[in-house]
Amino acid sequence: MLSVTPAAEAATAAGHPAPAGHAAPADHPASAEIATAHALLRCCVRELAGPRGQVWPAEPYLLLRLAGTLLRVRGGPVGCSLRFSGAPDELRDGVWRPVGSERLAELAEAELTAVTGVPNGEFAGQVAAGRAAIEAILAARAGAAPPPDRWLESEQSLVYGHAFHPTPKARGGAPGAWLEYAPEAHASFPLRFLGVRDCVIGGDTGVIDSLAPPCPPGHTPLPVHPWQASLLAAELAGPLSDGRLIDLGHGSPVVPTSSVRTVYDPAAGVCLKFSLDVRITNCVRKNAWYELAGAVELTDRLGPVFDALAADFPGARWLREPGYRAPDLGTRLLEGLGVIVREGPWGVVSPGVTPVLAGALTSGHGRAAAVIGSAPDPLEWWAAYVSLVAPPVLHAYLAHGVVLEPHLQNVLVGLDSGGHPVEAVFRDLEGTKLVGHDLSGLPEGVARSLTYNAERGWSRVVYCLVVNHLGEVAAEVSRHVRDQGRVWAVVRECLASYADEFGCPLPLADLLAGAPLPAKANLGVRWARDADRAAGYVPVGNPLAASSPLPAGTA
Structure with a gap:
């Protein structure tokens, strides 16, 4: 556990005593400015201040030192997440003064430049662009009607984006260039169709x-x-x-889902995943040639795996990606116009079950954000949720050598008529990898893109499942239960039950024993201007440990 240092005592004594037993509020951001500041602060705690011992609790605040400046914000660790409320402050001349996202970006720049020895002239502009994007989204959303489809409404609810990314809503171009295509603004638009004389087709694309x-x-x-x-x-x-190429005109309207570049055609019940040559959050979102072929290859290989998973875990579902089309006009246009066909979720959930995006449960917007608080017993709801999501992901890796990518945007939870979790739908094969599979018959580039070694695969599973997904939903559940210690006890009990039934190999034993969790270093990879796949991990405290968990952002 962190202890309060003299700096923390002094900060608390500066006219803001902390009431004993005060729980840090977990309110959702009220503005683009607050959301931007909170996202940047969370990254700085996790990747900069926390690992250097420059974070201290001083309830109801969390204090951190960044580039020599003492900062405070209401809130603190909740499991392996961080929840803040209100505007942060900096201590200047012995007085706490409000600090905005622009100033925080300056401090982060100074710290990162000192730590890495490498400057980044783009960083502050990207933080500002992310804030401007949220402002534009909030304004557009206020005058737009959400889709009646509850799943699509949940897909379009991620107004603030990734909780631990320094530029969670940054995307290429000014808002005027992309708002009409933005899921968060409840966009709907017709696709353009081209006739292609020489077309590359993989798998089944008849739809x-x-x-x-x-x-x-x-x-x-x-x-x-x-x-x-x-x-x-x-x-x-x-x-x-x-x-x-010939211009065929436009088709019927489609609805963009949370990734921006994947759309859903309600008439056909199918999703289409496109390339977009713009940076969205961290990456230029392009369907590389090997990803086009890899989607079909994985769909073929994972069929038997998911049949076996569904036999062991009846609530498990997945969305196949059976085919792709692309023009045979050189790599640039093949990748730029290549499109992947993906099943729609309404075709795989059971009758009477409504899929909603997992990330929408924690977004603070839309109907899905009220699901946990509306449950008669949020802790019982949570136990059902964990039992649907965690065991299939663990078993896919430990029994089948399949690394799923179950982060908050890649999992849909199927709710019954009472809002109770009964199914889990896993999607997006781009991040799915194989460990120990024979891929000798595939082109080298495709095989390489589908492969992880065991260590990298396990880190990805634990990050996506425990830190990114369960960590954020658990923080939301903690807002609604009296005994917050039970929230992570539920996760531990579920994982221990899985281990009792299916075995407890070393990586799972270490996880249950409280080994530090790998958290993706989004701030570091954005500062380095690296591709997302180059992101490393930083260790964070494991709330599954039998003893008290370390605060988020430290190991």
């Missing part, structure tokens, strides 16, 4: 033909995200002029 306008003989219809069409206008001009 695309049913969505497309009439296409002349000798060409294959290809849906294109209209934002991507505008981004690639210069590259498309030549093929459109010489007939390698």
Whole structure:
């Protein structure tokens, strides 16, 4: 446990005594500015101040030192998460003064430059752009009607984005360029369709033909995200002029889901995953050639795995990605216009079950955000939730060598008519990897993209499942239960029960014994301007430990 240092005592004594036993509030942000400041502070606690011992509790505040400046914010650790409320302050000339996200970005820049020895002239602008994006989303959302489909409404509720990312809503271009395509603004728009003379097709893509306008003989219809069409206008001009591509017009309206680039066609009940040549959060979102082929390969390989998982865990579901199409016009347009077909969730959940995005449970927006608080017994609701999500993910890795990526945007929870969790749907094969599988028959690039070693695979499973997913939902559950210690005891009991039934290999034993958890270093990878796949991990306290957990952001 952290102890209060003299700096913490002095801060508390500066006119703000901490009442004994006061629980840190866990309110959701009230503005783009507060949301941006909180996200940046969480990253700084986890990746900068925490590992250096520069974080102290002083209830009702958490104190941290950043670039020599003492900061405070109401809130603190909740399991392996951090929950803050209100605006942060900095201590200047012995007086606490409000500090905004711009100033916090300056302090983070100074600290990161000193630690890494490398400057980053883009960072402050990206933080500001993320704040501007949230402001634009909130304004657009206020005048827009959410979709009647409850699942789609949950997909469009992630207004503030990733809790531990320094630029959770940053995306390329000014808001005027992308608001009409933004899920958070309740967007809906028609796709553009091109006829492709030379088309690469992998797997089953027949559903695309049913969505497309009439296409002349000798060409294959290809849906294109209209934002991507505008981004690639210069590259498309030549093929459109010489007939390698023809413009077929527009199809029926589709609805963007939480990833921005994946859309759902309500009429066909199918999802389409596009490339977008813009940075969204951390990465340029492109379907690389090996990811197109890999989606079909994984769909074929994972069929038997999920059949076995469903036999052991009847609530487990997944969304297949049975095919892709792309123009055979060189790598740039093949990847830029390649589209992956994905099943829609309504086709895999049981009758009477409503899928909602897991991330929406903690978003503070939309109907799904009220689900936990509306449960007659939130702790019993939580036990059901954990039992649906955690065991299939662990078993996929430990028994089948499959690394799922069950973070908050990749899992849908199926709710019955009373809002009780009864199914879990896993999706997005881009992050799914294989450990110890024979991939010798695949092209080298595809095989390499589908492979993790055992250590990297386990770190990814634990980060996505425990830190990113269960950690954030547990923090939300903790707002609604009297005995907060029971929240993580429920997780431990579920994992221990799994171990009793299926065995407890060393990595699972270490997890249950309280080994530090790997938390993805989003601040570090953004500062380094690396691809998302290059992100490392920082250790954070494990609330599954039998003893009191370490505070979030420290090991």
